[in-house]
Amino acid sequence: MSNWQSWAAVAVFAGVYVLIITEWVHRVAAALGGAGLMLAIGATDDASAFHSAETGIDWNVIFLLLGMMMIVGVLKRTGLFEYLAIWSVKKAKARPFRVMAMLIVITAVASALLDNVTTVLLVAPVTLLVCDRLRLPAAPFLIAEVLASNVGGTATLVGDPPNIIIASRAGLTFNDFLVHLAPLCALLIVVLVLLCRVMFAKYFVYDEKRAAEVMELREREAIKNPRLLAQGLGILALVVAGFVLHPVLHYEPSVVALLGAGLLVAISKVETGEVLGEVEWPTLAFFAGLFVMVGSLIETGVIGELAGSLADAIGGAELGGSMLLLGGSAVLSGIVDNIPYVATMAPITSELVTDMGGDPDHVMWWALALGADLGGNATAIGASANVVVLGIAERNRQPISFWQFTKYGLVVTAATVAVAALYLWLRYFALA
Known part of the structure; x- marks a missing residue:
């Protein structure tokens, strides 16, 4: 870093990170304040912050969240989440650990x-209702689901945004991710369930009276508006189909989500203002500030220099290089959002693979994907899903602090990355 703006950008980012960790100020205020300082010192400008696809606010993420939040806001009015909450608790016999394990598996599969x-x-809304019914603290269940979503999303091309970037750069297909990563992710979910059994053991308190009350409930009676439910599920099915058919339709997920939200509001009788009132606006603002700050680190060359140093350290050693890339990506993705990190590291990884004379499905690509996706679990701001759930928890008056999330996230990240390292060594070196 050869100019003062690079060092100033690092200082601003570090200062904001301290504020978020210590919670001296609200994380939204810290992120927006940090973004303003980045603009003030010239680490980025309005064109780069608001209009650049590489270093600016990722509007696709913002509008994907906005559209899905609106759809979820309509579905909440139908009683669907109450129905699913009662159904899941009854299937698990109201045993807290069984409920958590069920939610972990459902979340992981859906994320893939x-x-x-x-x-x-x-x-998340289902989880909040389940915990309310059983008089359990929601935080452990929400944290477990976020961790599961990041692990499950690692399995496929569409499960986690960094995978899409990697697939585009490496020329990998949906099936490539299934073949190379899905078996590992299935194992990692088992590891996660076992870790949660230990980490959250003190919260698995079985209340026989509350359990009996829930078991007597009839989930069908929770549906308040069958017509609106049919409309909402129909639109949601179309949105999901749009996500899956992205290679054919070429519509970005954000466009699909907004089209779905707009159509659902148009055909239903729910007031637009009421739907917009369900949107997690502070979460969207936090993302915007975070994108500007990380984009400033890219603009000033800080992230590029870090990635370049990692590439120099790797050299041409495939085994050592893949392990270093896995570990380095996990650490850096826990500090900055994994999307801009992968966007910066993907071209460097491409050069490394070319130098090693590797195929498109070279081990280095899987090391990058696993490090970035699993490393997102390390801290409360390591991945988009983490930030979204923290916002939902706060809105429902069950706030999760940075350290409350991170102390569990670090344990899970360390365990899953260690298993991933063993998997890479066995599959691509020892048994190759």
Whole structure:
């Protein structure tokens, strides 16, 4: 870093990170304040911050969240989430650990088929209702789901945004991700369930009276508006189909989500103002500020220099290089959002693969994907799904602090990255 703006950008980012960690000020205020300082010192400008696809606010993420939040806001009025909450508790016999394990598996599978942000938007309201019914603290269940969404999203091309970037740069297909990463992710979900059994053991308090009350409930009676439910589920099915058919339709997920939200509001009788009132606006503002700050680090060359140093350290050693890329990506993705990190690291990884004379499905690509996706679990701001769930929890008066999330996220990240390292060594070196 050869200019003062680079050092100033690092200082601003570090200062904001401290504020978020310590919670001296609200994370939204810290992120927006940091974005303003980045603009003030010239680390970025309005064109780069608001209009650049590489270093600006990722409007696709913002509008994807907005559209899905509006759809979820309409579905909340139908009683669907109450129905799913009662159904899931009854299936698990109201045993808290069984409920958590069920929610973890559901979240992981849905995250692989949709994407992790959409999944947590749909599952979080169910979780809050389940915990309310059983008189359990919601935070452990929400944290477990976020961790599951990031692990499950690693399995497919569409599950986590960094995978889309990697697939585009490497020329990888949906099936490539299934073959190379899905078996590992299935194992990692088992590891996650076992870790949650230990980490959250003190919260699995079985209340026989509350359990009996829930078991007597009839879930069908929770549906308040069958017509609106049919409309909402129909639009949601179309939106999911739009996500899956992206290679054919070439519509970005954000466009699909907005079209779905607009159509649902148009055909239903729900007031537009009421739907917009369900949107997590502070979460969207936090994302905007975070994107501007990370974009400033890219603009000033800070992230590029870090990625370049990692590439120099790797050299031409495939085994050592893949392990270093896995570990380095996990660490950096826990500090900055994994989307801009992968966007910066993907071209460098491409050069490394070319130098090594590797195929498109070279181990280095899987090391980058696993490090970035699993590393997103390390801290409360490591991945988009983390931030979304923290916003939902705060809105429902069950706030989750940075450290409350991170102390569990670090344990899960360390365990899953260690298993991933063993998997890479076995599959691509020892048994190759």
